[in-house]
Amino acid sequence: MRRVLAGEEIRPYVIAEISANHGGSLKNAKSLIEAAKNAGADAVKLQTFTADSITVNSSEKNFLIPDSSNLWGGRNLWSLMKEAETPLGWHEELFEYADSIGLEIFSTAYDIDAAIFLEQAGIKAIKVSSFDLINIPLLSYLAKRDVLVILSTGMSSTAEIKMATEIFSHKKATTAFLQCTSSYPCPVEDVNINRHNLLRSYGFVTGYSDHTLDPTAAILAIGRGALIFEKHITQMNVKTLDSEFSMDEFQFKNYVGTIWNAFKALGDFDFAPTPSETASLWERPSIIALKDIAIGDTLSQTNIGIRRPSLGADPLYFSELLNRPSEFSLRKGEGFPTPKID
Numbered sequence: 590m591r592r593v594l595a596g597e598e599i600r601p602y603v604i605a606e607i608s609a610n611h612g613g614s615l616k617n618a619k620s621l622i623e624a625a626k627n628a629g630a631d632a633v634k635l636q637t638f639t640a641d642s643i644t645v646n647s648s649e650k651n652f653l654i655p656d657s658s659n660l661w662g663g664r665n666l667w668s669l670m671k672e673a674e675t676p677l678g679w680h681e682e683l684f685e686y687a688d689s690i691g692l693e694i695f696s697t698a699y700d701i702d703a704a705i706f707l708e709q710a711g712i713k714a715i716k717v718s719s720f721d722l723i724n725i726p727l728l729s730y731l732a733k734r735d736v737l738v739i740l741s742t743g744m745s746s747t748a749e750i751k752m753a754t755e756i757f758s759h760k761k762a763t764t765a766f767l768q769c770t771s772s773y774p775c776p777v778e779d780v781n782i783n784r785h786n787l788l789r790s791y792g793f794v795t796g797y798s799d800h801t802l803d804p805t806a807a808i809l810a811i812g813r814g815a816l817i818f819e820k821h822i823t824q825m826n827v828k829t830l831d832s833e834f835s836m837d838e839f840q841f842k843n844y845v846g847t848i849w850n851a852f853k854a855l856g857d858f859d860f861a862p863t864p865s866e867t868a869s870l871w872e873r874p875s876i877i878a879l880k881d882i883a884i885g886d887t888l889s890q891t892n893i894g895i896r897r898p899s900l901g902a903d904p905l906y907f908s909e910l911l912n913r914p915s916e917f918s919l920r921k922g923e924g925f926p927t928p929k930i931d
Contacts, residue, residue, distance in 0.1 A: 595762040605630040605822040609673035609830040624838035629845040632693035637703040640671035719743030719771045743771030754791040769798035774834035780806045785813035804847040811851040875901040878919040900924030
């Protein structure tokens with residue numbers, strides 16, 4: 590990941606987010622790590638928090654999730670976070686398992702204590718969620734640490750993003766910002782890929798944290814220069830808190846392939862025949878004899894013409910050849926040699 594952030598490798602980097610899709614099962618969490626590896630992800634990501642570190646255990650109305658929430662409306666925030674926890678006691682085993690199958694792993698820290706916990710575990714990258722982009726103490730702490738930092742920008746104003754970029758301005762080679770819409774799932778009209786232009790203008794590697802239901806937004810983000818992609822992964826036909834906006838292993842594999850195909854399709858900036866086009870070059874038109882021509886015959890549109898395939902001079906010489914005596918003897922169908930025009 591460091592090579593991508595530092596610009597040494599210009600390539601997509603795809604992160605499979607487990608979040609709450611383990612459903613409270615360590616076995617499921619390991620299965621999702623394996624699925625991420627099989628699907629072609631570059632890394633897998635956990636979330637590091639406890640319900641008590643992220644909110645207050647209160648039954649007051651203020652702690653109920655608004656009914657407008659697509660998935661969790663009316664639920665108590667603490668109980669939701671408790672169900673979503675990845676227990677701290679699992680982390681080391683999951684880190685070791687991902688490492689054993691050759692998959693990078695890191696996590697989202699929701700507070701400074703979580704960041705310290707991850708650093709002590711030897712994790713070299715830490716994510717900041719969209720919700721915590723305004724958590725300035727957390728950002729300030731991470732900005733002083735020797736870790737890669739990836740920040741999501743959902744719900745943020747331009748001023749809030751600018752403030753975050755200023756905090757990390759001294760470590761652009763190890764920091765990335767992801768465009769994100771914190772809606773679950775995200776409707777297509779709220780994607781706003783155009784915002785990526787502003788995000789890139791701050792000079793960091795950028796990416797897209799994707800809560801949509803298909804790869805369309807990711808393809809558009811590729812076109813705007815996004816390199817890091819984050820998408821939730823789940824098990825097929827297993828319902829969890831986050832499964833409604835997640836992809837199973839097979840969908841995720843297609844997602845990774847789509848991102849890479851879109852990246853490859855960007856190609857070069859300068860025009861020149863591509864390797865696959867060389868087989869078609871022979872069929873371009875050229876100047877060809879339409880009749881037998883003897884040396885000294887006047888060249889006209891009756892005895893030379895612009896025809897396929899590429900046997901003779903480039904068509905750009907055609908008008909200059911007309912009404913000149915031929916310097917060559919040609920049979921019908923032969924290519925007219927490139928002339929020496931004074």
